[in-house]
Amino acid sequence: WVSLLQSFVRQCPIEHGDVYWSTMVAGIQLRTGWPHAFSYFLHSEAFTPEAMALFLKGTLQRARFLREKHSKTSNWLTFEMAGLYCTGVLYPEFREASDWRGHAVKIAVDDMLAGYLPDGSSIELSPGYHQFFSNYLHMARLAQAAGRLQEDGLDRLTQRCEKPFEYYLRLLGPDGFLPAFNDNGPIRAADKLASALELFPDRTDFAWGASGGAEGTAPDYTSCFLPYAGAGAMRSGWTGTDHCLILDFGPVGYRHAHQDKLNLVLWAYGRQVLFDPGCGNYDDTADTRYCRDTFSHNTVLVDNRPQRRRWYQHPNPQRMPYRKLADVQWESTDTHDLAVGVYNGAYGKPGPSDSYPYKKGGDFLEGWGKPAVHHRQILFLKPDVFVVWDRLESLDGESHEYDL
Numbered sequence: 001w002v003s004l005l006q007s008f009v010r011q012c013p014i015e016h017g018d019v020y021w022s023t024m025v026a027g028i029q030l031r032t033g034w035p036h037a038f039s040y041f042l043h044s045e046a047f048t049p050e051a052m053a054l055f056l057k058g059t060l061q062r063a064r065f066l067r068e069k070h071s072k073t074s075n076w077l078t079f080e081m082a083g084l085y086c087t088g089v090l091y092p093e094f095r096e097a098s099d100w101r102g103h104a105v106k107i108a109v110d111d112m113l114a115g116y117l118p119d120g121s122s123i124e125l126s127p128g129y130h131q132f133f134s135n136y137l138h139m140a141r142l143a144q145a146a147g148r149l150q151e152d153g154l155d156r157l158t159q160r161c162e163k164p165f166e167y168y169l170r171l172l173g174p175d176g177f178l179p180a181f182n183d184n185g186p187i188r189a190a191d192k193l194a195s196a197l198e199l200f201p202d203r204t205d206f207a208w209g210a211s212g213g214a215e216g217t218a219p220d221y222t223s224c225f226l227p228y229a230g231a232g233a234m235r236s237g238w239t240g241t242d243h244c245l246i247l248d249f250g251p252v253g254y255r256h257a258h259q260d261k262l263n264l265v266l267w268a269y270g271r272q273v274l275f276d277p278g279c280g281n282y283d284d285t286a287d288t289r290y291c292r293d294t295f296s297h298n299t300v301l302v303d304n305r306p307q308r309r310r311w312y313q314h315p316n317p318q319r320m321p322y323r324k325l326a327d328v329q330w331e332s333t334d335t336h337d338l339a340v341g342v343y344n345g346a347y348g349k350p351g352p353s354d355s356y357p358y359k360k361g362g363d364f365l366e367g368w369g370k371p372a373v374h375h376r377q378i379l380f381l382k383p384d385v386f387v388v389w390d391r392l393e394s395l396d397g398e399s400h401e402y403d404l
Contacts, residue, residue: 002044002048023071024079028083030087066081066083073123074124081108086142106152113320114320115317117226117229118228119167121167123253126183127181129182136161140157169206172189174239174243175272181248181260181263181276182256183282193210205217222235228315230328243268243383245264253315254316260307261307262300264299303371304351305367307346308345308348310357336379337382348364349367353366372393376388377389
């Protein structure tokens with residue numbers, strides 16, 4: 001390990017500016033991997049004073065790098081601040097340790113308002129990336145162990161995590177997983193709600209979700225809607241065989257976004273029958289491009305053209321305060337649910353193209369146009385009839401081909 005450490009530090013100086021010095025990578029290193037290794041090998045004779053000095057130099061460089069270069073928001077910021085805070089707690093001998101702790105806490109507390117919408121959803125609008133406020137809770141747990149929980153206002157951080165934890169119940173499918181909207185893989189709600197229960201032990205609905213229904217009480221609602229994220233769930237109940245439709249009528253999201261407005265997924269009689277493929281592999285392949293694009297989602301193509309929306313547009317912390325969506329209607333009663341949404345953005349060139357907007361030399365921006373507007377209404381006649389009505393309105397007076 002000492003040999004590997006020495007080789008790594010010498011071959012990857014900060015001047016390289018390559019992937020080894022991305023802010024997220026540095027945050028992950030300082031959050032867990034590096035301090036774990038330090039504590040494991042601290043008393044080894046092989047961990048000489050010279051090697052220890054080299055290790056601490058690398059730690060100091062990374063902490064200073066994060067202090068100056070961290071992101072404005074997104075999952076990256078959670079990793080960065082967790083790494084910075086951990087370094088300030090675990091190595092208080094550094095003269096800048098107090099500043100690192102204070103800065104990381106302020107940024108994290110503020111980011112729970114900037115990076116998460118008032119309805120609890122991450123601005124990345126992805127269940128997979130939603131989960132990384134757990135990095136801020138990692139900071140809180142470390143602070144509690146070190147007797148620093150009352151410092152710098154860190155105790156406010158936990159309070160602001162309750163609504164993001166509720167998200168795991170609101171978009172919960174009958175199989176116990178959240179839909180794979182945008183980039184992510186399967187997210188098992190029980191795992192997340194078990195962590196929530198540690199912080200909010202009085203939440204009987206969290207206990208119900210964490211135990212798969214064996215303990216606590218089910219939520220006192222069935223269908224629900226997130227008016228800032230534009231996602232909603234229409235349910236006949238909370239058992240594994242109840243019917244459930246989860247829809248995505250919201251904006252594109254901050255990053256890790258897919259071209260899939262008005263998308264939906266569906267479970268019926270204990271089986272999922274309409275899927276979102278998600279995307280957990282970021283290699284530039286035809287499969288990855290397909291998973292990100294309109295072709296793989298339960299919405300409409302116009303003349304074989306996929307939707308085209310830029311990332312980072314909305315929601316974005318630069319446009320705070322966040323507001324409820326104006327282009328979505330939601331109604332829920334004892335007898336029915338109704339959701340009404342619209343896609344009036346651009347469609348790209350026909351056929352497969354680059355679904356990632358920022359690929360160097362990519363064709364994501366080619367052939368954009370607005371041939372039609374897509375209106376979608378979903379009516380749930382409780383308990384077991386879903387009606388999906390799509391209306392396409394030509395904008396150029398021409399006939400167009402529409403594919404579901």
